[in-house]
Amino acid sequence: MTQLIDRLRSRGWRLTAQRRVIAEAMSGEHVHATADEVLGRARAALPEVSRATVYSTLSELVSLGELLEITHADGRKRYDPNVTERHHHLVCVDCGQMLDVHADDPRLSADQRHGFEVLDVEVTFRARCPDCATDD
Amino acid sequence: MTQLIDRLRSRGWRLTAQRRVIAEAMSGEHVHATADEVLGRARAALPEVSRATVYSTLSELVSLGELLEITHADGRKRYDPNVTERHHHLVCVDCGQMLDVHADDPRLSADQRHGFEVLDVEVTFRARCPDCATDD
DNA sequence: GTCCCTGCAAACGTTTTGCACACAG
């Protein structure tokens, strides 16, 4: 929301109408939009937004640490504005609905680490949501 | 290896030269090949293998439960022949090297589950491998 | 006024598809 905009402005981010509606499209809980969905939401607020701008703005926000990029089996990237709380994802294999879940991150023991320096963990619970479980 | 071929034949799988070399390209520990890498390995053994056949064979093996499909940030699908042991992945963010790690899968408590039926868990540890840590 | 963001369209890499032909069963 506005917090994000303010934070970006104070970091010297050049604020344009397009960037503002793109940032606004990414606010809220349990938002995990694809680039195309962001484009749709941004254009609903401001028709003159191009696909290229959405892509460049999203990847810049990822570089700035304001968005997380998550990639799952469908091959499309999704963007998650929740960068402050460490969390995992619960995704329905039928409808694709995705929720954030707050769980302790699994740790690797020294011998499981194979000498790697672990930076972070991406955990996805593949599941079936209540709606999809009933209408099979 | 041969086990996979035998298993497929006994399940009524039509065995062709192309399918055999593709299945053979997927055997071993810590194999996480992309479709293109599989094509290269298959063609090393049998030049008359087409890209389309590799893709259709790989996705059929995934449907049969003989391969796991894993997708990470680079957007390319990778295929993992280790379907018998529950495991996670340790991937180097610099060179892309990927190792299997055997860890207990994290469980979700009832209130974290949001009514979803959890089918399986995909865990990826983003890390830096020893080689990439030294030559920075 | 300067620099960087923007839109358009074309290029890109990966995956999928349509269609004859070939071959395993």
Add this chain to the structure above:
DNA sequence: CTGTGTGCAAAACGTTTGCAGGGAC
């Protein structure tokens, strides 16, 4: 023989890039 796997090429899909023009600071 029959059904299905195969190769080729083209299309589909999400994403990236090049470039001229425009707007934020």
